[in-house]
Amino acid sequence: MKKEKPTYAALFAHTFTISAFTIGGGYVMLPMMRERFVEKLHWINEDELAELTAIGQSSPGAMVVNTNVLMGYRLLGFWGAVCALLGTALPPLVILSVVFCFYDAIRGNSYVSAGFRGMRAGVSAVIADTVIDMAAPYLKREKMLYIPIMVLAFVFAWFFDVNVAVIIISCGALGAIFGILRDRRRRSS
Amino acid sequence: MIYLRLFISFCIIGVLAFGGGYAALPLIQEQCIEINQWLSMSEFSDLLTISQITPGPIAINSATFVGMKVAGIPGAIVASLGFMFPPFIIVTLLFLVFKKYGHLTFIQDIINGLKPAVVALVAVAALGVLTETLWDGAEVTVASIDMFSAVLALAAFIIIRKWKTNIITTILACGVLGVLWEFVSAFLV
Structure with missing residues (x-):
């Protein structure tokens, strides 16, 4: 099978189609990016995607736009980033402009809302599937150290509604501290 | 000039929106309702x-909606560009820093701390969508679970885990089932 190479057009097309289906917010896009860019096209690997997502999440703005822009940079440099940006931003821009015009007609339609309700059920299944795949590697012995970070981040975000920026900064700091402790232990032994 | 004001307002939102779409909401409210009176509270x-049922990051949806309302399609474009401009610059800088210093253990340690946090945030997003799916704004009790959505989400989850079905197809199939169910229950009642 001939593998598709990353080109400007391909990057635009793939980010565009993925973005057009992310109903229910940015995190739905992560599973789709994994399916497309990691598993199907092999443009980046699982670990790189996690890295780009972590950086994208630490910058202001929409996480998925940031992550796609970073992927564009990684694959094709500046113009790759621009293609990824436009590909990600155009679908919501176009779709929302259209919906804006027909909002009054759509709002009351029970079939439209039933369709969206069904899709939302599908979306929750898709994200749950991704969470399991993302969390599984942390059960390995050498990564177990990071499970407390994951649990704490979850507890603070879900139960205490702590701002994501605070969580990200704290977890980055914890990661740095873990590194310093590890270096010190290595030096003393 | 209205385009410039839209651009600047959404630039400000873009700079300050750390932590994704929901962090941007209070900023959008401030810029578009309190400072500029572009929207009413009910709008x-x-x-x-609308943002919940259309694809794309909530902040871009908002920028499009507000821009459309205030200044038509050019307004929608200008506002969306405004929102994406500052994060694009910041992500570019981060990418350059990462490219130059990313191999350093210190940076890798920070990223290793961020990755589990991202897993936790995706889990929070999954629970959020699931709550929306099962209760759709109603009070969270066992009796008020929407059984159709619950069964659909569970079935979709099992199918994805087992057969790794295509994500977009799965979500669309759930949407179709939602419409069919609405159709059937309209006949039964």
Whole structure:
């Protein structure tokens, strides 16, 4: 099978189609990016995607736009980033402009809302599937150290509604501290 | 000039929106309702409803909606560009820093701390969508679970885990089932 190479057009097309289906917010896009860019096209690997997502999440703005822009940079440099940006931003821009015009007609339609309700059920299944795949590697012995970070981040975000920026900064700091402790232990032994 | 004001307002939102779409909401409210009177409070809640059922990051949806309302399609484009401009610059800088220093253990340690946090945030997003799916704004009790959505989400989850079905197909199939169910229950009642 001939593998598709990353080109400007391909990057635009793939980010565009993925973005057009992310109903229910940015995190739905992560599973789709994994399916497309990691598993199907092999443009980046699982670990790189996690890295780009972590950086994208630490910058202001929409996480998925940031992550796609970073992927564009990684694959094709500046113009790759621009293609990824436009590909990600155009679908919501176009779709929302259209919906804006027909909002009054759509709002009351029970079939439209039933369709969206069904899709939302599908979306929750898709994200749950991704969470399991993302969390599984942390059960390995050498990564177990990071499970407390994951649990704490979850507890603070879900139960205490702590701002994501605070969580990200704290977890980055914890990661740095873990590194310093590890270096010190290595030096003393 | 209205285009410039839209651009600047959404630039400000873009700079300050650390932590994704929901962090941007209070900023959008401040810029578009309090400072500029571009939206009323009830239009703002309409906007949230639309954002939930349309694809794309909530902040870009908001920028498009507000821009459309205030200055038509050019307004939508200008506002969306305004929102994406500052994060694009910041992500570019981060990418350059990462390219130059990313191999350093210190940076890798920070990223290793961020990765589990991202897993936790995706889990929070999954629970959020699941709550929406099962209760759709109603009070969270066992009796008020929407059984159809619950069964659909569970079935979709099992199918994805087992057969790794295509994500977009799965979500669309759930949407079709939602419409069919609405159709059937309209006949049964």
